Amino acid sequence: MKIELEGKTALITGSTGGIGLAIAKGLAGSGATVILNGRKQARVDAALEDLNKAVPNARARGIAADLGTADGCKQVTAAEPQVDILINNVGLFGPHDFYDIPDAEWQTFFDVNVMSGVRLSRAYTPGMVERGWGRVIFLSSESGLNIPADMIHYGFTKTAVLSISRGLAKRLAGTGVTVNSVLPGPTLSEGVEDMLREGQKDSGKSMEAFAADFVMSERPSSIIQRAATVEEVANMVVYTASTLSSATSGAALRVDGGVVDTIA
Template sequence: MTIMHIELKDRTAIVTGSTAGIGRAIAEGLARAGASVVINGRSQERVEATLRQMRTLLPNAILKGIVADVSTAQGCAALIASVPEADILINNAGTAHPNGFFEQTDEEWLDLFQTNVLSAVRLSRHYLMKMKANGWGRVIFISSESALNIPKEMIDYGVSKSALLGVSRGLAELVAGSGVTVNAVLPGPTRSESLSAWMAESAQEHGISPAQAEHDFLETMRPTSLLQRFSTTEEVANMVVYVASQQASATTGAALRVDGGVVRTIA
């Protein structure tokens, strides 16, 4: 029996928005597989804290921290200037918050798209060309099951994640046959820093435990979940690390769900 061993030594990986949550777990997973990993965040304090934590966990890992707000063109340019080439780009930076569609302004829609969509577009535009020239590369967009099940309380978020699916598939078509793959990964409800904080607030508001708040969320907001619990950030990261590997060389142009079966489709 052949046991799959993912080896990313000599590969450089950039993970945007990687000081917490899914991005942090992806960065650690890639580092454990041997990749040199670029940690990115908007705050010097959080980037440095993440580097300290990961160096304690993985003393032999090759890590670099870049403070840059990739929701802006200037922030993307700063990241590119610090790391001109990469073998693996994980477009993870994103934000979400409940809102009312009828109360939202154009500026709020545009701000969210700058973070969730245009950050990925700008960075892919730079790094993908270099990957294509080198004959190998991986670009992975962190989308969401909300791209397929648009939540009425966060329509802007769902639409932005749908947009990532379109960009991902289009770029896969653009680099066909080059040795570069482009894919999207769609997490479902995940026990990340942001969603856990939301559950803690809900628990406090209703006088229940965070575990009960999580259960109630799934029952009312994601009743189609087959997992019937939140995924862990590590479970999402495991999919991303695989897709970033040589073993996933025949997977491209795909939307890969780690949603706990929330989306009711077999395709």
């Protein structure tokens, strides 16, 4: 099985690092033209440099815009009016007790994690329908099913993403445009490494070993008993973005290491 995306253009939101950048590398390695996005131009430029080192001769460009705002989404769609593959990856996370989360933070999480995908999907899917082919992928999370007690505001946004993805797949039924969600579990992205770094240094263990301990402490139902790599998550996204996934739409595709304890 060979994934071939020559002639396709993909926008990956929140792709200056972590899972987003890994997805961009995977898509570029499969021949797609990729558009990176982050809030700061310097971060976008650094990510483009990283991608070009990893995938020589990649066709890639970037745009700096804050997708947590309607204006930021308009900025992206004005600069890039047509894409074949939309990866709604940008997101915020972090532990915060329910009683200490102010209204403004709930709104920020909703705007970034949910509305960015809504706005971009609304802008790009009509063109996909007109051309008879397209892929929209929302990055949800196992936390959308296993709502963390210390990240309720995050979990609710990832549950919302599942609803939007499923509903939009139905809305676009029969058009050649598929819509799916991918649900990572604990993943060793830069953000997670930053969250674990202090404890990891005190433990004297490698980041991978400390992250495995963290997974078994916080997600004891994990079957792989470790954190996933960003590349492992990206592999699922790249497949779902390809022509090979044409019979998959409206799905919630789990790359959670078996954390969610259900067979359905």
